[in-house]
Amino acid sequence: MSAIPVALATATGLGGAGALAALVVPHRARVPLVGALTAGVGAAGAAVGVTALTGTHWSAEFPNVLPLGGTYLAVDALAGWFMTIAGAVVTAVAVYGVGYAAGRPARRPAPECRAPGPGVPGPGVRGLGSRGAQAVLPLFALSLLLVPVAASVSTFLALWEAMALGSLLLVLADHRERPAVRRAGVWYAVMTHLGLVLLLTGFALFAADAGGETFAALRAGAHTLSPGVRGLVFVLVALAFTSKAGAVPLHTWLPRAYPEAPDPVSALMSATMVNLGVYGLVRTGFDLLGGGTAWWWLGVLALGGLSAVYGVLQAAMASDLKRLVAYSSSENMGLVLIGVGASGLFAAHGDRPQAALALAAALLHVVNHSAFKALLFCAAGSVVRATGLRDLDRLGGLRARMPWTAGLFALGALGAVALPPGNGFVSEWLLLQSLIHGLRVPGVAVAVVLPLSVALVALSAGIAAAAFVKALGVGFFARPRDERAAAAREAPPLMLVGAGLLAVGVVALAVAPGLFADGLGRAVSAATGPTGGGAPRGGGELGVRLADVSARMSPLWVVAALTAATLLAAGLPRLLARRRRRRVHARLWDCGGGAPTPRMAYTATSFAEPLQRVFDDVLAPEQDVDITPVRESAYLVDRVRFQRSVPDRIEHRLYEPVLRGLDRAGRAARRLANGSVHLYLGYGFAGLVVLLLALTTGW
Amino acid sequence: MGLLRKIRATGRVAEPAPPRPEGGVLEKARELGGSAQVRCVDAGSCNGCEIEIAAAFNPLHDAERYGARIVASPRHADVALVTGPVTRNMAEPLRRTVAAMAEPRLVVAVGDCAIDCGEFAGGHGVEGAVADVVPVDLTVPGCPPEPEAIVAALRRVTGR
Ligand code: SF4
Numbered sequence: 001m002s003a004i005p006v007a008l009a010t011a012t013g014l015g016g017a018g019a020l021a022a023l024v025v026p027h028r029a030r031v032p033l034v035g036a037l038t039a040g041v042g043a044a045g046a047a048v049g050v051t052a053l054t055g056t057h058w059s060a061e062f063p064n065v066l067p068l069g070g071t072y073l074a075v076d077a078l079a080g081w082f083m084t085i086a087g088a089v090v091t092a093v094a095v096y097g098v099g100y101a102a103g104r105p106a107r108r109p110a111p112e113c114r115a116p117g118p119g120v121p122g123p124g125v126r127g128l129g130s131r132g133a134q135a136v137l138p139l140f141a142l143s144l145l146l147v148p149v150a151a152s153v154s155t156f157l158a159l160w161e162a163m164a165l166g167s168l169l170l171v172l173a174d175h176r177e178r179p180a181v182r183r184a185g186v187w188y189a190v191m192t193h194l195g196l197v198l199l200l201t202g203f204a205l206f207a208a209d210a211g212g213e214t215f216a217a218l219r220a221g222a223h224t225l226s227p228g229v230r231g232l233v234f235v236l237v238a239l240a241f242t243s244k245a246g247a248v249p250l251h252t253w254l255p256r257a258y259p260e261a262p263d264p265v266s267a268l269m270s271a272t273m274v275n276l277g278v279y280g281l282v283r284t285g286f287d288l289l290g291g292g293t294a295w296w297w298l299g300v301l302a303l304g305g306l307s308a309v310y311g312v313l314q315a316a317m318a319s320d321l322k323r324l325v326a327y328s329s330s331e332n333m334g335l336v337l338i339g340v341g342a343s344g345l346f347a348a349h350g351d352r353p354q355a356a357l358a359l360a361a362a363l364l365h366v367v368n369h370s371a372f373k374a375l376l377f378c379a380a381g382s383v384v385r386a387t388g389l390r391d392l393d394r395l396g397g398l399r400a401r402m403p404w405t406a407g408l409f410a411l412g413a414l415g416a417v418a419l420p421p422g423n424g425f426v427s428e429w430l431l432l433q434s435l436i437h438g439l440r441v442p443g444v445a446v447a448v449v450l451p452l453s454v455a456l457v458a459l460s461a462g463i464a465a466a467a468f469v470k471a472l473g474v475g476f477f478a479r480p481r482d483e484r485a486a487a488a489r490e491a492p493p494l495m496l497v498g499a500g501l502l503a504v505g506v507v508a509l510a511v512a513p514g515l516f517a518d519g520l521g522r523a524v525s526a527a528t529g530p531t532g533g534g535a536p537r538g539g540g541e542l543g544v545r546l547a548d549v550s551a552r553m554s555p556l557w558v559v560a561a562l563t564a565a566t567l568l569a570a571g572l573p574r575l576l577a578r579r580r581r582r583r584v585h586a587r588l589w590d591c592g593g594g595a596p597t598p599r600m601a602y603t604a605t606s607f608a609e610p611l612q613r614v615f616d617d618v619l620a621p622e623q624d625v626d627i628t629p630v631r632e633s634a635y636l637v638d639r640v641r642f643q644r645s646v647p648d649r650i651e652h653r654l655y656e657p658v659l660r661g662l663d664r665a666g667r668a669a670r671r672l673a674n675g676s677v678h679l680y681l682g683y684g685f686a687g688l689v690v691l692l693l694a695l696t697t698g699w
Numbered sequence: 700m701g702l703l704r705k706i707r708a709t710g711r712v713a714e715p716a717p718p719r720p721e722g723g724v725l726e727k728a729r730e731l732g733g734s735a736q737v738r739c740v741d742a743g744s745c746n747g748c749e750i751e752i753a754a755a756f757n758p759l760h761d762a763e764r765y766g767a768r769i770v771a772s773p774r775h776a777d778v779a780l781v782t783g784p785v786t787r788n789m790a791e792p793l794r795r796t797v798a799a800m801a802e803p804r805l806v807v808a809v810g811d812c813a814i815d816c817g818e819f820a821g822g823h824g825v826e827g828a829v830a831d832v833v834p835v836d837l838t839v840p841g842c843p844p845e846p847e848a849i850v851a852a853l854r855r856v857t858g859r
């Protein structure tokens with residue numbers, strides 16, 4: 001008997017036990033117990049994933065568990081890849097979450113909420129620590145792990161919906177404290193169900209034509225579909241999955257839900273749930289539909305490129321710390337989609353090794369993104385918990401007050417900017433390699449699209465650097481700009497331990513990506529079939545070797561060289577100076593005019609301003625100057641009010657007209673329902689007649 | 700290419716170097732080894748002295764050929780070139796500026812105002828001469844002093 005079913009049963013059992021424990025155990029013991037059980041769910045899930053990555057397959061069916069279809073489960077290397085990520089992140093974030101939800105934080109989580117009066121319990125009881133939220137948490141973690149296991153449409157959709165509902169309930173955990181949470185919850189609920197409808201339609205079409213709803217039947221029947229239906233199925237499903245991955249234009253839930261969700265939940269959602277969008281796309285596009293034509297993947301590529309640049313631009317403009325990190329998810333998922341799209345494009349042109357390389361780059365970036373994004377959200381969560389502030393313009397000076405958190409955030413940011421020695425660099429390097437070497441694939445579309453994609457990847461990497469320099473420099477360095485930032489205290493040890501686990505993952509991915517190469521190769525070939533030597537291999541010195549394009553990289557050496565150079569640059573002058581002369585402590589040079597105040601420090605908004613000017617046409621910022629003169633003379637100014645915001649333009653242009661139209665249609669439809677019972681009976685009768693007519697004419 | 704041609708066509712415009720000023724190098728300035736970074740501080744001057752300092756560094760007088768160079772921060776400077784009577788508002792900033800310079804540091808008081816408050820002596824906003832606020836190593840008299848005099852003073856610092 002293989003280890004997979006045992007571990008799966010363990011995960012399910014622990015998840016159920018966690019939910020039960022949350023309901024019956026009193027408050028004091030609830031959070032640690034549920035946290036431990038959730039961590040267990042994660043560990044068991046990761047065990048399943050790792051086992052699958054070593055090449056073990058497992059499948060099972062339980063025809064009587066779900067009504068109608070029954071339950072079909074299967075674990076292959078592709079599912080294993082995503083389960084390993086989800087399991088590892090869940091474990092670390094569960095540890096973090098115990099520290100987060102236990103006890104009372106130094107400050108209330110938001111500036112606008114009321115002060116804790118004597119009768120108001122701390123967020124240990126409300127918010128994430130509440131009975132309901134704690135009961136949902138292990139179930140949500142479990143659903144994250146089980147979605148890749150599903151092997152039939154109904155099982156998949158049921159688990160998918162469980163995941164969506166679980167995350168929705170957790171996003172709403174703080175709804176009593178902040179009205180903004182409710183609005184974010186509505187957006188998220190609507191968007192995620194829009195996705196579900198698309199998925200349902202797409203899979204129903206697919207299953208009806210393929211003659212079966214298990215994945216095996218779909219796989220076998222995919223080639224019997226007409227090209228038009230296949231294309232339609234792909235478009236519907238791809239829209240739903242990219243929306244879950246946070247790609248434009250269906251991304252609007254993401255910058256709303258992530259900042260308002262409790263911080264461990266943001267970390268879970270951004271580091272594991274968005275991945276499942278990619279999983280779904282790869283599973284359906286490559287595995288179930290069996291590849292497809294070039295235009296599908298050109299569409300995915302275009303969506304990816306758009307998301308990458310748009311997401312990172314919005315991140316660079318954001319002055320809300322969590323919003324910035326959230327938009328960076330859009331960017332990274334865009335990069336992943338570029339890889340997936342390029343892979344599909346190569347496969348459609350018949351170049352399997354190249355397709356495998358591009359998909360490997362995309363899947364590796366999924367892991368890297370999960371690692372650094374969970375870390376960033378955990379560190380950001382520690383900041384929000386310690387200060388109650390999310391606004392970068394008011395933060396600052398946290399490096400001295402929260403040194404560990406600052407270090408962890410810096411590590412995550414290094415990964416996010418895709419520069420060596422960060423972990424994001426490895427996968428972006430691989431992605432660029434695959435795009436550049438993809439030019440040997442013939443075709444006009446390839447020749448036009450690939451150089452553009454390379455440019456987009458490079459552009460997004462550059463802007464990401466600006467965004468994270470801003471987050472780190474303005475948020476953690478300089479001086480505190482608000483007394484709440486000045487009074488910040490370091491996060492409790494359990495939160496640091498949880499984030500530290502993620503940091504270990506980030507470092508491992510940055511230094512020794514070769515360790516993951518074998519599993520990655522299996523996951524890629526599970527999706528695309530035999531890879532023909534295109535997937536990266538683990539090199540001798542923990543590096544990555546691309547056999548097919550004969551490129552290699554050893555991040556370990558890059559890290560070693562950079563560390564040595566930094567130490568040399570920092571240490572040598574000190575050594576020399578110590579030998580020659582004693583040190584003098586002098587006053588900070590302040591231009592002779594007195595100490596600078598925190599108000600003089602660079603803010604996030606001013607840091608982003610030059611970039612905003614460059615991209616003025618894309619971002620379309622709204623600016624408003626309001627000058628009030630004194631009463632006696634129009635030339636003397638009494639007050640100047642300056643206001644500027646950078647709205648989400650896609651939302652502005654695409655969503656608002658649709659919402660307005662819906663609103664109008666709703667108002668118009670009200671006239672149909674005027675309260676008269678006779679009219680309603682007439683509707684029922686008319687409906688019946690139309691139905692019968694349709695049936696008799698044999699439609 | 701236009702710039703290079705212009706340079707070649709114009710040639711040297713700097714006056715031939717006058718003989719070394721008497722008095723020789725200041726003892727304190729020997730350690731500078733012939734290169735002095737200069738920070739100008741306007742402690743309340745009428746700007747006449749500033750114009751002459753600018754002239755001392757123009758292509759004609761070219762103080763840089765003797766090793767003196769204007770810098771933008773006292774942290775980089777060896778020499779503070781102070782002009783004007785020290786006003787009340789500038790007294791503390793002047794003290795801080797000199798304190799911000801690394802040792803060995805020199806203060807050169809340029810113009811009559813800097814030496815004894817000149818025209819502005821007894822003004823209600825005047826704190827005193829430069830020497831009343833920070834120790835002065837060298838003075839350049841004149842109202843305003845000629846660029847040649849300023850260059851000569853700087854040559855006594857650089858020793859070239
Ligand atoms: S010395 Fe003369 S030129 Fe210089 S600041 Fe005084 S008044 Fe002006």
